[in-house]
Amino acid sequence: MSDSIDRPTTLGALRASGWVSRPVKDEVRVNAIERIKAGEALFPGVLGYEDTVLPQLENALLAGHDVIFLGERGQAKTRMIRSLTGLLDEWMPIVAGSEINDDPYAPVSRHARDLLAELGEDTPIEWVHRDDRFGEKLATPDTSIADLIGEVDPIKVAEGRYLSDELTLHYGLVPRTNRGIFAINELPDLAERIQVGLLNVLEERDVQVRGYKVRLPVDVMLFASANPEDYTNRGRIITPLKDRFGAQIRTHYPLDVPTEVTIARQEVRPLEAPGVDVTIPEYMAETVAELSQMARQSPHVNQRSGVSVRLTVANMETLVANAARRTLVHGETQVVPRVSDLEALASSTAGKLEIETIEEGRDEQVVEHLLKAAVLSVFRDHVAIEQLRSIVDAFDDDRIVQAGEDVLAADYVDLLDDIPALREPVLSLTGGDDSPAVVASAVEFLLEGLHLSKRLNKDAVGARAQYRAR
Structure with a gap:
């Protein structure tokens, strides 16, 4: 019928x-x-x-x-x-x-x-x-x-x-x-x-x-x-x-990061625009999901109100949006989120977490701490620290590397020639993809991971960061 x-x-x-x-x-x-x-x-x-x-x-x-x-x-x-x-x-x-x-x-x-x-x-x-x-x-x-x-x-x-x-x-x-x-x-x-x-x-x-x-x-x-x-x-x-x-x-929240990533990729509204190609590296998607997973375990977050999967979805969309805005400002076409884009998640995270604190401004500190912990956790899952000693050694000659929203993707590609030790771990993260935007994301992820694992120092002022030897 x-x-x-x-x-x-x-x-x-x-x-x-x-x-x-x-x-x-x-x-x-x-x-x-x-x-x-x-x-x-x-x-x-x-x-x-x-x-x-x-x-x-x-x-x-x-x-x-x-x-x-x-x-x-x-x-x-x-x-x-x-x-x-x-x-x-x-x-x-x-x-x-x-x-x-x-x-x-x-x-x-x-x-x-x-x-x-x-x-x-x-x-x-x-x-x-x-x-x-x-x-x-x-x-x-x-x-x-x-x-x-x-x-x-x-x-x-x-x-x-x-x-x-x-x-x-x-x-x-x-x-x-x-x-x-x-x-x-x-x-x-x-x-x-x-x-x-x-x-x-x-x-x-x-x-x-x-x-x-x-x-x-x-x-x-x-x-x-x-x-x-x-x-x-x-x-x-x-x-x-x-x-x-x-x-x-x-019912319950996703029990692991891969499941949360799969749900988020399914639910995220795609950013579609003429001439704009969006790629979300797996390690960046995992960082967003790991943030939610850690928030569900944090003593600073009210667990009775829950930490919804909507947090992961909203953060993923915000991450892509910030990356797209940065890309368009630079006149580039390939949108690939970087670590420096994670700062934009403050706005999409604030309304979805109930922070248990009476101190003024403590909310931002808790979110910042969770973000850093999420990046470090994903970094350790994807990168073996002992393989990056040659990168750390390259900073011993007072080398300073600039990173941040205002750094062009092409500048990160040039960095691979200046620090050859970066090339192999970067291409390992990108799966062999050597397009500038993808390389830029991998470079920032490696540098931030080395900083959070206490191998490099980082000075951050506004949207610009400098990485140097400890």
């Missing part, structure tokens, strides 16, 4: 087609099984959870459980929830005009029941795409039962209908997601009296609208997310509601 022409348009034609109605959890389970058997990823684009979170989530889907994700900000909780629509059937039939996706074989709304009673097998059928079977609500203290479940529609009453008429109902988000997936983000922020309204949805699988003797059986797969800190302090999930979730899954 890939084309609209092939899809039945009446109830009778739907029966004749052999279409079978099934609960949304069964639908998700069957489609998940098919993907697993075919060796396909259930959540493409979600990285770093292959051995931890995803097996638990797959178990929950196969078991038909409602799920709550516990994790700090920026741990792909919402992305995983939204990608679940891919496990729904592409198209689903509903009674035409239904606000709550009424099953043609078992309608629950007054509108659909009346239409079916009047037209029988000629009842018109509409088809809903799986992307339209997802509902989402960010929990806020002012969220009401009317938002989630429903309320009397005063306009319909003003049109002459009686309050006792079920057609005066205005359905909330949960009924409107009937036969689909509904998500509540930051569940602890939902007032406890409103959480009570979800109890029936999770257990009895119905919703009750106040003032009406009507119970609407809804077929919804419910997902929720919560920050563990909020979960225990700022707000709480009432015990009966927590008990009704079949699975509670703890």
Whole structure:
């Protein structure tokens, strides 16, 4: 039924087609099984959870459980929830005009029941795409039962209908997601009296609208997310509601630098401009990721608020942007970030880290320290210090090397002729690429690494730095 022409348009034609109605959890389970058997990823684009979170989530889907994700900000909780629509059937039939996706074989709304009673097998059928079977609500203290479940529609009453008429109902988000997936983000922020309204949805699988003797059986797969800190302090999930979730899954940040780099490269918005070619050396990407990894271990950073992967993504974008600005000012075309571009990360880092200090100006010092530690860590991973002794020896004759934003890439290439010992480790870092911009980045990385490992001295004034013997 890939084309609209092939899809039945009446109830009778739907029966004749052999279409079978099934609960949304069964639908998700069957489609998940098919993907697993075919060796396909259930959540493409979600990285770093292959051995931890995803097996638990797959178990929950196969078991038909409602799920709550516990994790700090920026741990792909919402992305995983939204990608679940891919496990729904592409198209689903509903009674035409239904606000709550009424099953043609078992309608629950007054509108659909009346239409079916009047037209029988000629009842018109509409088809809903799986992307339209997802509902989402960010929990806020002012969220009401009317938002989630429903309320009397005063306009319909003003049109002459009686309050006792079920057609005066205005359905909330949960009924409107009937036969689909509904998500509540930051569940602890939902007032406890409103959480009570979800109890029936999770257990009895119905919703009750106040003032009406009507119970609407809804077929919804419910997902929720919560920050563990909020979960225990700022707000709480009432015990009966927590008990009704079949699975509670703890998410986490990337466990290693390579995974964080892969995620960042996937998420970074490419800088595209005519005549500009961007290359991010692996050691520079690793430095940005290592900064985030170290921040998650730092006693100076508030770990309760978390250090999101968004920090890595934003820093990578800022690094490229600063390198592009420098490149354009110099009239060059190849954009390759250097160590000197790392200073620009102060602006993209400041708002994403909560520094635990009462001293004025301490925030900048903490970020600077983390950056230096990140460069040194990546330098040690990529370069064997003993191989660079000849470079250090070249500085014994009072040699001074200028580096920084205002130094042209060609000047770094000339430096390879002045200090031949640089050539081999530079080309090792670049993988043999001898283009000026790539060489310039590698040279700065080597010089900074030698300085941070206490082999060279560095004097920095503004955007200019000087490296000399100790």
